[in-house]
Amino acid sequence: MGRSRRTIPEELLLLALDPATGTTAQPQSLDLGLAGAQLVELALAGRIAPDGDRIAVVLPRPTGDPTLDSALELLRRRGSPVRAVHWIGGPRLGLRQTYLTHLERCGMVHAVAGQMCGVLPTTRYQATDTAISREIKARLDSAIRTGVPPDPRTAALAALAHAVGLGKHLYPGNEGRSSRSRLRDLIRHDPMGGLVAHAVMDVQNGVAAQPRRAPVATASGPGAGRQPASRVAAEPAGVPAQPRHGSMARVGAR
Incomplete structure (x- = not known):
């Protein structure tokens, strides 16, 4: 993949960077969003495809x-389709820092060393060219203002920005409602x-989305209809079954 175009994870991170503080908005949910953004980018590159909610x-x-290829290799090693909610909810230690370091290496941000409470070392990141962040946000603004269906990259970026809670960062206050x-x-x-945005929100809500199964045929005669028409598939080991909170395959607003 050439470097002539920024990836969706990079754009999501640039949107989340606060130019005043050098910190990222919604840091915990942003980590989930970056994992989801990798899936979208790999799908746009033709490497992966949705299979139901997998x-x-x-x-x-x-x-x-390299960062996308690492995710692609992990998916390949699974050997079978993986649920988006389980992939996004898996450990992604250091993913945000990996992308911040990458953006610094590309010259899009620069690191500013500092201290917290005069003791703990901290690093903040400032955009070197705020025009890039403004251009990214302008695409979202245009889609919001005109109502014209955006291109897939902008639509996916908007979905992820909403899913990780960047709406109140990008459009604050009552005027941004x-x-x-x-x-x-x-x-x-x-x-x-x-699909990915709903997976991100499901992980934040503590929901392990379950696929629907076809109704099980019941015998006729006395007592027919008293048995449940369907059963929920068991979760993989280590993942407790939870109530269904909405179909991941559904594409729509929450």
Whole structure:
């Protein structure tokens, strides 16, 4: 994958960077969003595809982006499609820092060393060219303002921005309420972005989404209809079954 175009994880992180403080908004949910953004980017590159509420590798060939290729290899090693909610909810230690370091290496941000309480060392990141962040946000603004269906990349970025809670960072206060609502509505314009965005929100809500199964035929006669028409599939070991909170395959606003 060439470097002529920024990836969705990079754009999501640039949107989250606060130019005043050098910190990222919604840091905990942002980590989930970056993992989801990798899935969207790999799908746009033709490496993976949705399979119901699961993600399947369809072309294991490397993209040329080391961070994306690492995620692609992990997916390939699974050997079978993995649920998006389980992938996004898995450990992603250091993913945000990996992308911050990458953006610094590309010259899009620079690190500023500091201290917290005069003792603990900290690092903040400032955008070197705020025009890049403004251009990214302008694409979202245009989609919100015009109502014209955005391109898949912008639609997916909007879906992820909403899912990780960046709406109140990008469009704060009461005056931004309608923009936040329209940002949420952009989820429906990209199926993969919508799938991943709902997975991110399900992980934040502590929900392990379950696929629906076809109704089980029941015998006729006395007592017919008293048995449940369907059963919930068991979760993999170590993942407790939880109530269904909405279909991940559904693409729509929450």
